[in-house]
Amino acid sequence: MAAEKQPTATAASSVRPSPPVRSRNLPWAPLVVLAALGFTAVTTELLPSGLLPQISRDLQVGESTVGSLTAAYAGVIVVTALPLSKFLAGRVPRKRLLVGVVFLFALSNVLLAASPVLALAVAARLLGGIAHGLLWSTMAPYVAKIVPADAMGRGMAVVFSGNSIAMAAGAPLGTLLGGIMSWRASFLVLAGVAAVLGVLAILLLPAISLSAASARPSIRxxxxxxxxxxxxxxxxxxxxxxxxxxxxxxxxxxxxxxxxxxxxxxxxxxxxxxxxxxxxxxxxxxxxxxxxxxxxxxxxxxxxxxxxxxxxxxxxxxxxxxxxxxxxxxxxxxxxxxxxxxxxxxxxxxxxxxxxxxxxxxxxxxxxxxxxxxxxxxxxxxxxxxxxxxxxxxxxxxxxxxxxxxxxxxxxxx
Missing domain, CATH: 1.20.1250.20 (MFS general substrate transporter like domains)
Structure with missing residues (x-):
């Protein structure tokens, strides 16, 4: 989503010990890749809102019904975010999980662009929602592991700037592209961006051992x-x-x-x-x-x-x-x-x-x-x-x- 996902440096301190760290240099390449992942996720979440009339006409359903693409996306996050993140904690390395998530975004957007009826479009959005929930459950703890403790605020600011840039540019550009070409083209372009980011994530994100995973949260x-x-x-x-x-x-x-x-x-x-x-x-x-x-x-x-x-x-x-x-x-x-x-x-x-x-x-x-x-x-x-x-x-x-x-x-x- 866009504005409510901006963590603070305090958030980072709750997911990482603070041993002495000598360097204040940031790992810029991984942080920029993560910011781009956040940009892609938020653009994916928000884009149906700007393309709602076109999607409605193409799928031949009411405009208020097309709002289910947003509701389904958020709803599946509610159901799956905590259970999946708790199940995968300590089982799947964070880098591998992030790479899998970004390719899941690509698959979701391809399937949405190819959907002939609303039911299949909603199913595609459910896949995107699963990816979204896993991304935001994993992102902050991962950032907290790869940046120096004394540069945590700057690192978080770099990564989560992708959210606001998506609000300012990603969704509007996707909406503009949908008006010039088609709403399906917008989601195909977004899928292509996600696929490229998946390759960059494989090449540029540092690996973190499973032993470094944070403890499972106790909601109770x-x-x-x-x-x-x-x-x-x-x-x-x-x-x-x-x-x-x-x-x-x-x-x-x-x-x-x-x-x-x-x-x-x-x-x-x-x-x-x-x-x-x-x-x-x-x-x-x-x-x-x-x-x-x-x-x-x-x-x-x-x-x-x-x-x-x-x-x-x-x-x-x-x-x-x-x-x-x-x-x-x-x-x-x-x-x-x-x-x-x-x-x-x-x-x-x-x-x-x-x-x-x-x-x-x-x-x-x-x-x-x-x-x-x-x-x-x-x-x-x-x-x-x-x-x-x-x-x-x-x-x-x-x-x-x-x-x-x-x-x-x-x-x-x-």
Whole structure:
């Protein structure tokens, strides 16, 4: 997915010991390959949203039904991510697993491009969802093993920049290609990119011995930590709201009587603004996490509520999607820190729980968007998305003690 998958350096410390490391040099080639893998995964996840009208016409099904391609993708992650990652831990070397995952992305996109009916398209997306869940369960621990401990933040920033670049460029370019050629061509190109990355992963990713694999997480112990359940619910609610609208952004733009090009522009604005949001969160998350998160969620909710009224012009659409994108980019950083803090010694397990609940939020968000579309029409989907965002805001305000405590600049622990 795009914005909620930005780990912090703190996340890395929970999956790796910190022995003295002399070098601050980063292994740039492997990190760039991993960033490209993240770019491919997020583009694969998001691309159906921009191509929804074309897919609907070609497969001869309703546009709201095509939203099942996003829901199925996220839903299979919910079901398979933790069981598969726990089963494979200590059995399959991380490099081999990452290589297998990227070729599975290629296969998924080829099958999707060749699908004559929706059922086969959904099956292809299920394969992609399995690959996606395994990738994000493996990526951060692997990065934590190949970069120096004293350069962890930089290493994570390089790798996970691929997510936001996919939001800013990958999905819009795929949508543009789909408009020029066909939606099938977009997924074939993406499959080709994944195949090339698979070869590069074989050549450039360093191997890690099985003995270096991290311990299996204990979700049972994590949920007992005060604040974990709150964060693991409020964070996914924001992704629930995000994907309720994001999945049907093309239909909303069309309902606002704007040209089809506005869909690609909106996706680009969301992605670029997301990068700015990540930057802003990076400089405020330590000192002002609570205040910053509350303001950020409030901005998202207001932007959603205002879109039916003010998105009928290019200026209004760009302004509100920029606020939306910046907010979604930032909340991932704030909540990543919050889930690790709330989890304490069980921080890695708590983080694993959030991966599953986030994907559940994405899957249900797409379904909620489809329901809103059929009941109220495309123009009011943003207003429907504002409701769960407001609920997440309330949970954040209430969860002061354990889930979202104040930071150093807010009277919290120094």
């Amino acid at each position: 112990l994590a949920v007992r930590q005060p604040g974990v359940v709150t964060v693991a619910t409020a964070w996914p609610l924001l992704l629930f709201a995000h994907f309720a609208l994001f999945t049907y952004i093309a239909l909303f733009v069309r309902a606002e009587a704007l040209p089809d090009a506005a869909t690609s522009v909106s996706l680009s604005v969301i992605g670029v603004a997301g990068l700015l949001g990540i930057w802003a969160a990076g400089i405020t998350a330590d000192r002002f996490p609570r205040r910053s998160l509350i303001v950020t969620i409030a901005v998202i909710a207001i932007a959603f509520a205002a879109m039916p009224l003010f998105s009928g012009t290019w200026g209004g659409l760009i302004t509100l999607t920029a606020l939306w994108g910046a907010g979604i980019g930032a909340v991932g950083i704030y909540n990543q820190a919050a889930i690790l803090r709330a989890g304490g010694e069980q921080g890695e397990a708590a983080n694993g729980l959030s991966v599953v609940t986030i994907q559940l939020g994405i899957a249900l968000g797409a379904a909620y968007g489809a329901l809103s579309l059929s009941v109220a029409g495309a123009q009011l989907v943003p207003l429907a998305a504002a409701i769960p965002a407001a609920v997440a805001l309330g949970m954040t305000v209430v969860g002061r003690r354990h889930a979202y405590p104040p930071g150093r600049g807010e009277g919290g622990p120094q």
